[in-house]
Amino acid sequence: MPELRRDPVIGRWIIIAQERGKRPTDFLIEESKVKGGFCPLCPGNEKTTPDEVLVYGREWGHPNTEGWKLRVVPNKYPALIIEGNLDKQGEGLYDRMNGIGAHEVIIESPNHEDRFSHLPPQSMLLTFRAYRDRIRDLSKDARFNYVVIFKNFGKAAGASLEHSHSQLVALPILPRMITAELEGSLSYFRYKDRCIFCDIIRQETQQKVRLVCENDRFVTVTPFAPRSPFEMWVMPRFHSSSYADQDEDSLIALAGIFSETLRRLDTCIPHVPYNFVLHTQPLRSGPLEHYHWHFEIVPKLTSIAGFEWGTGFYINPMPPEETCSYLREITL
Amino acid sequence: MEKKRILLVDDEESIQLLYREEFEDEGYAIDSAYNGIEALAKFRENPPDLVLLDINMPGMNGIEVLHQMKEFRSDVPIILNSAYHEYKQDFGTWASEAYIVKSANTDELKAMVRKHLA
Numbered sequence: 332m333p334e335l336r337r338d339p340v341i342g343r344w345i346i347i348a349q350e351r352g353k354r355p356t357d358f359l360i361e362e363s364k365v366k367g368g369f370c371p372l373c374p375g376n377e378k379t380t381p382d383e384v385l386v387y388g389r390e391w392g393h394p395n396t397e398g399w400k401l402r403v404v405p406n407k408y409p410a411l412i413i414e415g416n417l418d419k420q421g422e423g424l425y426d427r428m429n430g431i432g433a434h435e436v437i438i439e440s441p442n443h444e445d446r447f448s449h450l451p452p453q454s455m456l457l458t459f460r461a462y463r464d465r466i467r468d469l470s471k472d473a474r475f476n477y478v479v480i481f482k483n484f485g486k487a488a489g490a491s492l493e494h495s496h497s498q499l500v501a502l503p504i505l506p507r508m509i510t511a512e513l514e515g516s517l518s519y520f521r522y523k524d525r526c527i528f529c530d531i532i533r534q535e536t537q538q539k540v541r542l543v544c545e546n547d548r549f550v551t552v553t554p555f556a557p558r559s560p561f562e563m564w565v566m567p568r569f570h571s572s573s574y575a576d577q578d579e580d581s582l583i584a585l586a587g588i589f590s591e592t593l594r595r596l597d598t599c600i601p602h603v604p605y606n607f608v609l610h611t612q613p614l615r616s617g618p619l620e621h622y623h624w625h626f627e628i629v630p631k632l633t634s635i636a637g638f639e640w641g642t643g644f645y646i647n648p649m650p651p652e653e654t655c656s657y658l659r660e661i662t663l
Numbered sequence: 664m665e666k667k668r669i670l671l672v673d674d675e676e677s678i679q680l681l682y683r684e685e686f687e688d689e690g691y692a693i694d695s696a697y698n699g700i701e702a703l704a705k706f707r708e709n710p711p712d713l714v715l716l717d718i719n720m721p722g723m724n725g726i727e728v729l730h731q732m733k734e735f736r737s738d739v740p741i742i743l744n745s746a747y748h749e750y751k752q753d754f755g756t757w758a759s760e761a762y763i764v765k766s767a768n769t770d771e772l773k774a775m776v777r778k779h780l781a
Contacts, residue, residue: 369730371757379757408751408762436754494754 334650336556339519340527341511345556345645353649355599355657358560358632360485371407372438372494374399381405384435385464387457401457402438403465403499409434410500417474417503431474433501437461440495447484447495448593456586458497462609463582465499466575470614475501477509477613485604487631505613512610513622520621528623529570531555536568541651543658544591548584551592553651553658559633560649561600561658563592565626572619574611589626595658596630604631666692667780670711672702672728673744674720678765682715685769686776699723703731710736713780715772716759718745726755733758740779744772 334347371379377395381404388400405413411432419428439447439458447455466478482497505513519527535542535552543551543563551565565588567581577585596603611624639645669691671682683693694711696702698720706714714732718725729741740760743750748764756762760779763772 369733369755369758371754407754407757410751496754 338554338556339531340515341508342515343556343558343643343645345558345647347650348646348648349650349653350648355561355654358600358603360600360602360604370443370494372436372496373443374441377402379407380436381407384468385461387461397441399441400454401440401461403435403461404438406434406436406498411502428503431503433469433472433475433499435465435499437465437480437497437499438494439497443494445495447482447497448590448597450495450590452583452586452590455590456582459577459582459585459589460579462497462499463575463577466611466614469499469501470575472501474503475614477502477505478611479506480609482607483604484606485602485631487604509610509613513613513619516621516623526570526621526623528566528625532566532568541655543595543655544588546584546588548581549588551588553655555651557647557651557654558645559629559631560647561596561603561630561632561654562651563596563628563658565589565592565628566623567625570620570623572612572616572622572624574609574624576618591663592628594663595661596628598661598663599657600630600632605629606631666690667713668692668694668711669776670694670696670702670705670714672696672699672714672720672725673717674698675717678717682769685773689773689776691776691780699725699728702728706732706739707735710739712739713776714739714741715744715776716741718743718750718756719747726750726753729758730755742772742775742779 336345336347370376374397377397383395383402383404385403386399389398392398411430411434413433415429415431417428417431437458440450440454462480469475469478478499478501480497480499516527532550536545536550541553541555543553548568549565550568551563554562554564605628607626607628609626612619612622633647669686671679671693673679674697679695686693694705696705699722716725716729725743729743732739732741743756743759743762744765746765750756751762761775763775
C-alpha cells in the first residue's frame, strides 16, 4: 500500500510508492567516460576564465596562473550580472527587477579526472572553506539577500562539464524554498520553543532508523519524507543557522562526514548523478533560533513529470528507512 | 586597406543572408560555412580574423567546432551566436570570446564584432 508522508519543516507531501524488493542495483547508471579535450577549468587554461575571486594553494606566482589547489571564478556567461544597481518595478500587480546577482564557479580540484566523492577529506575541506569565505565576502554587498550554493554531478543532474566544480549564485531576493523553510521552522519554534531541525537530529540519533552516519559534530540522515530514493541531509549536531559562521574545526568535521556520506552513496549506486544544495540563513538576518543550516543531497534517480509539476508531490519508490539501511551497511 | 574577414558558420540560409548583408555594410568581408566540417576546413586553410559560430547545427555541434578551432589557432576571436540561451550553462562555451543570443536586433552582435576586430 502506498503511503503519504509530510515533510515536517515545509509541509511538502510525498508518496512512498514502494516497489517490492527494489534494490540499489536496480538503478542502472551508465558510467560516463571522461572525454578529455579542451577544459576551461584545467590548469593552463586560466586565461579562458574570468579573473579568479578566490584561490587556495598558489604560494607564489601571478593571479590566474597554474599552481592552485582550488579556484573560484565568476561564471563567464552568468545567469545574473554583478554590475548595476537594483531597479525594482511594479507593472500593475506584477513585480520585476533587473537581473543583478553574482554567479561564480568553484573549481574544486586542479585534476580533470578527480571526482568530488573521491576527494580526500583534506581536499574536500578546501571546497567547504571556499563556500564559507565567498558567502562572507558577498554578504558585504548590500544588494544581495541570499547566497545559494549547489553542485550538479552527472549529466542527468545538470552537470555540463566533467571537471569537478560547484556553483554559487548570490541573489537579491530570498528563494521560495528558503522562505518556506524559514516560515515552517518559525511556526514550529513558536509552538514548541525548539528548533525543528534540532528535534529531528535528536529523534533520528535516538531511533537510528534513518541515521546513515555521524561524527562528533555532524549527522547524515535520510529524511522522513524524501523526494528521491537515497536523499540525505547533512546537519550540524549543534544549533547554528549560519554556514558563514563555521570555524575551521567545524569545516574539518563537515569534510569528514561529507566524504563518508558521498562514498557510501557512490558505493551503493556507482556513478549515481546527484545534486547537493546548501541551505543557510539569509545574509543579514543575524543568528536565528528557529533555523538550522544543512546540506541536502538529492540523487537523480526518478523523473519529474506532470504529476509532480501539477501537485508539488514527489513519488518515491523506496522508503528512507530502507535506503538508510543499505547506506549504513556499506563497508568503506 | 584590406577588409577584415569574418567566417560565418550557420546552417540557416536566412541567417547567412541577413548577416552577410549587415556585416558587409559594416565593411567586412564574409565567408560562409553551413556546417562544422566545412567551417573547420575553411578555418584551417585560411584562418579568418573572426568567426561567428552557431551552436545547434546538424553533424558537428558548434561547441566542438569551437574547441577544434581554438586548438588549431587560439588567437582568432570566436563569437558564439545561438538562438538558445541554455548553452551558456555548458562551460565548454568558455573557450569563446563572447556568447550572443540571436535577436532580430543585431546591434549587440555588431558591437561585439567591432570590439574584437578593432
